[in-house]
Amino acid sequence: MTDTTTPRGFADVFDTEVVGRWSAPGRVNLIGEHTDYNDGFVLPFAIDRRTTVTVGRRDDRLLRISSTFEEGVHEISLDALDPASMSGWSTYAFGIAWALSVAAQHSDSPAFAAAGGDLTTIDLSTARGLDLFVDSEVPVGAGLSSSAALECAVAVAFAELWSIDVNRSTLAAVGQLAENDAVGAPTGIMDQSASLLGQADSGVFLDCRSLDADVVDLGFAAAGLEVLVIDTNVEHAHATGGYVERRSSCEKGAAALGVTSLRDLDAGDLERAEETLDDETFRRVRHVITENQRVLDTVRTLRTEGPLAIGRLLDASHVSMRDDFEISVPELDLAVATAQATGALGARMTGGGFGGSAIALVPAEARAAVEAAVVAAFADAAYTAPTLFTVNAAEGARRDG
Ligand code: GAF
Numbered sequence: 001m002t003d004t005t006t007p008r009g010f011a012d013v014f015d016t017e018v019v020g021r022w023s024a025p026g027r028v029n030l031i032g033e034h035t036d037y038n039d040g041f042v043l044p045f046a047i048d049r050r051t052t053v054t055v056g057r058r059d060d061r062l063l064r065i066s067s068t069f070e071e072g073v074h075e076i077s078l079d080a081l082d083p084a085s086m087s088g089w090s091t092y093a094f095g096i097a098w099a100l101s102v103a104a105q106h107s108d109s110p111a112f113a114a115a116g117g118d119l120t121t122i123d124l125s126t127a128r129g130l131d132l133f134v135d136s137e138v139p140v141g142a143g144l145s146s147s148a149a150l151e152c153a154v155a156v157a158f159a160e161l162w163s164i165d166v167n168r169s170t171l172a173a174v175g176q177l178a179e180n181d182a183v184g185a186p187t188g189i190m191d192q193s194a195s196l197l198g199q200a201d202s203g204v205f206l207d208c209r210s211l212d213a214d215v216v217d218l219g220f221a222a223a224g225l226e227v228l229v230i231d232t233n234v235e236h237a238h239a240t241g242g243y244v245e246r247r248s249s250c251e252k253g254a255a256a257l258g259v260t261s262l263r264d265l266d267a268g269d270l271e272r273a274e275e276t277l278d279d280e281t282f283r284r285v286r287h288v289i290t291e292n293q294r295v296l297d298t299v300r301t302l303r304t305e306g307p308l309a310i311g312r313l314l315d316a317s318h319v320s321m322r323d324d325f326e327i328s329v330p331e332l333d334l335a336v337a338t339a340q341a342t343g344a345l346g347a348r349m350t351g352g353g354f355g356g357s358a359i360a361l362v363p364a365e366a367r368a369a370v371e372a373a374v375v376a377a378f379a380d381a382a383y384t385a386p387t388l389f390t391v392n393a394a395e396g397a398r399r400d401g
Pocket of ligand 1 (some may be wrong): 032034036187189190352
């Protein structure tokens with residue numbers, strides 16, 4: 001009799017020999033939302049939920065991929081890497097191979113230029129094909145970057161197996177290129193950077209213009225704090241609607257104010273922005289300006305006073321996203337307000353918005369009460385039950401075996 005509880009594995013699908021296993025984490029953004037594509041600051045951390053890819057080497061030029069979450073095998077030839085012929089979830093993996101193959105043509109793009117390195121050394125012309133089997137603990141659609149986790153696990157596997165010698169910022173830029181031009185989502189570079197550069201118990205403080213990344217000790221456990229994720233189970237998407245619109249509002253605001261990007265503005269420009277822009281664009285711009293400042297304030301506060309003092313910055317970030325950037329939804333607002341009212345030091349939605357997850361920074365002894373209150377509030381409002389779990393800051397992409 002078949003044991004239906006055993007998940008499918010590499011050997012159920014492929015007959016090549018396994019040469020290794022690589023994994024990459026999802027991320028929680030502690031603070032700094034919609035600032036990455038404005039050349040601004042972000043402070044995400046990699047989480048202890050990972051996507052793993054088990055790899056076998058082939059003798060031909062095919063990339064084949066399968067997973068625990070969907071039966072069947074997707075395949076593409078390394079001689080015909082073209083986003084137009086990619087579809088579905090495998091685009092995140094095949095898109096990385098495509099982005100590596102065209103990276104040198106993008107060497108002048110701001111991300112590749114900032115990342116540095118010689119992209120002409122990337123040569124897939126003699127690379128052998130691979131069989132890839134994916135398993136993931138990162139929930140899809142929860143705003144925790146399941147797509148970046150897959151991209152980055154595959155990217156580090158490809159880099160090692162195809163002897164591509166580039167730094168991790170360059171791999172993040174490769175991931176962003178795949179997401180933008182193969183998947184079609186005009187996202188920034190935060191998620192791939194967090195997944196590639198994360199370290200245990202630390203945040204990744206990234207300047208998205210220079211790509212300078214600094215490790216910031218979060219010190220949550222030592223302060224008796226936990227990060228509670230409240231996944232609203234309202235699914236979000238980046239390739240459509242609101243995300244795209246917010247990005248164009250920011251570009252419009254920057255152009256009207258005569259700067260390359262909103263990063264070039266600070267609180268001293270708010271009055272001029274209000275006089276120059278229509279009300280909606282002004283509020284989008286104000287979010288980005290104030291959010292950049294909150295990232296800087298959070299990093300400074302973590303380094304001086306410690307994590308017990310950052311709650312009000314998380315709360316203020318949520319208000320800005322709710323009222324100025326307008327990317328929250330009632331379920332996220334309820335999760336945040338309930339957590340704040342029942343013991344969280346601070347709470348905010350995390351990620352692109354329009355659904356997905358909120359995070360709450362809670363004293364360990366208050367966690368059960370916060371969880372119970374959030375579940376009850378969702379039931380009272382007749383919302384779909386949320387999924388709650390805690391996360392720790394974890395190591396970025398790596399070889400596991
Ligand atoms: C999504 C995007 F992928 C990121 O690049 C970032 O813009 C984020 O939304 C909002 O901060 O996760």
